[in-house]
Amino acid sequence: xxxxxxxxxxxxxxxxxxxxxxxxxxxxxxxxxxxxxxxxxxxxxxxxxxxxxxxxxxxxxxxxxxxxxxxxxxxxxxxxxxxxxxxxxxxxxxxxxxxxxxxxxxxxxxxxxxxxxxxxxxxxxxxxxxxxxxxxxxxxxxxxxxxxxxxxxxxxxxxxxxxxxxxxxxxxxxxxxxxxxxxxxxxxxxxxxxxxxxxxxxxxxxxxxxxxxxxxxxxxxxxxxxxxxxxxxxxxxxxxxxxxxxxxxxxxx
Ligand code: 13P
Numbered sequence: 001x002x003x004x005x006x007x008x009x010x011x012x013x014x015x016x017x018x019x020x021x022x023x024x025x026x027x028x029x030x031x032x033x034x035x036x037x038x039x040x041x042x043x044x045x046x047x048x049x050x051x052x053x054x055x056x057x058x059x060x061x062x063x064x065x066x067x068x069x070x071x072x073x074x075x076x077x078x079x080x081x082x083x084x085x086x087x088x089x090x091x092x093x094x095x096x097x098x099x100x101x102x103x104x105x106x107x108x109x110x111x112x113x114x115x116x117x118x119x120x121x122x123x124x125x126x127x128x129x130x131x132x133x134x135x136x137x138x139x140x141x142x143x144x145x146x147x148x149x150x151x152x153x154x155x156x157x158x159x160x161x162x163x164x165x166x167x168x169x170x171x172x173x174x175x176x177x178x179x180x181x182x183x184x185x186x187x188x189x190x191x192x193x194x195x196x197x198x199x200x201x202x203x204x205x206x207x208x209x210x211x212x213x214x215x216x217x218x219x220x221x222x223x224x225x226x227x228x229x230x231x232x233x234x235x236x237x238x239x240x241x242x243x244x245x246x247x248x249x250x251x252x253x
Contacts, residue, residue, distance in 0.1 A: 008239030064092035108151035173214025218247035
C-alpha cells in the first residue's frame with residue numbers, strides 16, 4: 001500500500017514550551033502506526049532539534065522543516081539550507097506552501113531548485129500545490145495545478161520521483177473552514193496522479209503519496225482520507241490541538 005501520512009503544519013504558531021507540550025500530548029496517546037502509515041510534524045526552525053529528539057524512539061513519526069533555501073550555502077543571511085537540515089537529521093521538508101508562494105513570491109522554478117537540494121540531502125519534499133478561488137470559479141483548476149507540477153517536478157528523473165510527497169491544498173479551503181468535498185479532493189488527486197502517470201508511467205505515479213490540505217478536522221478526516229487517491233492530509237489549524245490531531249492520525253487508512 002502507498003504511504004499514508006498525517007502531516008501537521010504548525011506554521012508560525014506555538015512558543016517552544018507550547019510546542020513541546022503539544023508533541024508530548026500527541027505522542028502520549030501512543031498511537032501505533034502500521035508500516036505504511038507515518039506522522040510528520042512540520043515545526044518552526046528553532047524547534048527542529050527538540051522535536052526530532054521527541055520522536056527519535058517512535059516508529060514512523062518524523063519531523064519536517066517548513067521551508068529551506070534554494071541555494072546550497074553562502075552569504076544568504078537568515079536563510080536555512082537543505083544541508084543544514086540534513087546535518088540535524090531532518091527527514092522531511094514542506095516546499096511551496098501557498099503562503100510562501102503568496103507572501104514570499106516563491107515561483108515554480110525556485111521550488112524546482114529547492115526540491116533538487118532536498119533530494120540531494122536525502123530529505124523528502126512535501127511539495128504543495130493548489131489553486132486560488134478565482135481559478136476554481138473559472139473551472140481551470142486542473143490545468144493550473146498541472147503547470148505547478150510540470151514546472152517544479154518534471155525535471156526529476158524516474159529514479160527520484162517516487163521519493164517525493166505531493167500535498168494538494170486548494171487555497172480557498174486553507175484556514176477558511178471551507179473544506180473541499182471529498183469528491184472534489186478525490187477528483188483533483190486522480191487528476192494529479194494522471195498527470196504524473198503521463199510523465200512517469202502509471203506504476204511510478206501510483207507510488208507517490210498525495211495528501212489533501214485545507215480545513216481538515218477530526219470530523220471530516222476519515223471521509224476525505226477514505227477516498228482512493230487521497231493518502232492522508234497536511235493539517236494546519238487542527239494540528240495545534242492534541243485531541244483533534246490524534247483523531248486525524250487515527251483516520252489514516
Ligand atoms: P488549515 O488546516 O488551517 O486549513 O491549513 C491547511 C494548511 O495550509 C496546511 O498546510
